[in-house]
Amino acid sequence: MKYSLPLKHNGTNFGRVGVETDGMWARIDAEAAESSALTRLWLCTEFGRVRLGVMEPEGGTLRLRRRIALKELPKNIENGWGELDVGWERVRGDAVEVEDAILARNIHRAEELWIRRNGDGFELAAEYAGRNGFALIPAFTVSRTVRIDGRDCGAITFDRRGRIVRG
Numbered sequence: 301m302k303y304s305l306p307l308k309h310n311g312t313n314f315g316r317v318g319v320e321t322d323g324m325w326a327r328i329d330a331e332a333a334e335s336s337a338l339t340r341l342w343l344c345t346e347f348g349r350v351r352l353g354v355m356e357p358e359g360g361t362l363r364l365r366r367r368i369a370l371k372e373l374p375k376n377i378e379n380g381w382g383e384l385d386v387g388w389e390r391v392r393g394d395a396v397e398v399e400d401a402i403l404a405r406n407i408h409r410a411e412e413l414w415i416r417r418n419g420d421g422f423e424l425a426a427e428y429a430g431r432n433g434f435a436l437i438p439a440f441t442v443s444r445t446v447r448i449d450g451r452d453c454g455a456i457t458f459d460r461r462g463r464i465v466r467g
Contacts, residue, residue, distance in 0.1 A: 307332050307341070315362070317341070321370060328352055330364040388414040388425065388448050393435060396424060398462035403438045410435035414448050414455075421465065425455035442466055 307315035307330060315332025330341055332355060339355040341364050350372060355362035393410030407413065407424070413435060414425040425446055426435040436443055436454050442464055443454035457465040 305343075317343070319343075324370055326368050326370055328364065328366045328368060330355060330362075332362045334361055387416045389416070391415045398424075398458060398464075400438065400464070403436070403464075406435050406438055414453065421457065421459040421461075423455050423457050425453040427451045427453050439464060 302321075303319040305317050305319065306313045307317055315330065317328065317330035320327045320329075328343075330352070332339065334357055339362055341352040341355055343350050343352055350368075352368070353364050353366055355364045357363075391413050393407045393413055396407050396413065396415065398404050398407060410426060411431065412427070416423045416425075424436065425448055427448075428434050429452070434440065434454060436456055439456050440454065443456050446453050446455045459465050
């Protein structure tokens with residue numbers, strides 16, 4: 301499986317890190333704009349963090365390549381990497397259609413949501429402590445917690461027609 305994650309410092313993106321799993325191993329390939337600062341790279345998820353190493357200058361950029369055992373990485377055993385903030389896009393609530401009328405009304409009022417599309421439908425996430433409260437509150441009992449851009453969010457899975465997919 302391949303993941304591409306942003307490199308962030310104080311909430312600002314400054315590069316990318318690719319993570320590719322292969323059997324019991326993960327290959328890490330990180331690249332960022334060259335800097336005079338010593339850049340130690342950590343992989344952080346809601347399940348923990350692990351130090352990957354120090355990025356080194358290479359051809360006008362900073363680079364880190366490493367192979368690491370999957371058992372050393374923070375993860376949720378049942379779900380592999382768990383809920384990394386991979387593939388989520390910001391979306392306004394009025395751009396999302398769901399079947400449930402009460403939930404749709406809340407979603408359409410939301411200014412900031414995240415969506416992650418998959419072949420069978422999509423996942424929709426909202427920050428628990430959003431400006432106008434948790435936009436997905438009518439379906440809170442079927443939501444799960446994810447971290448997106450360092451924020452605690454509730455996410456719900458929907459099928460292609462906008463119906464909630466349970467468990």
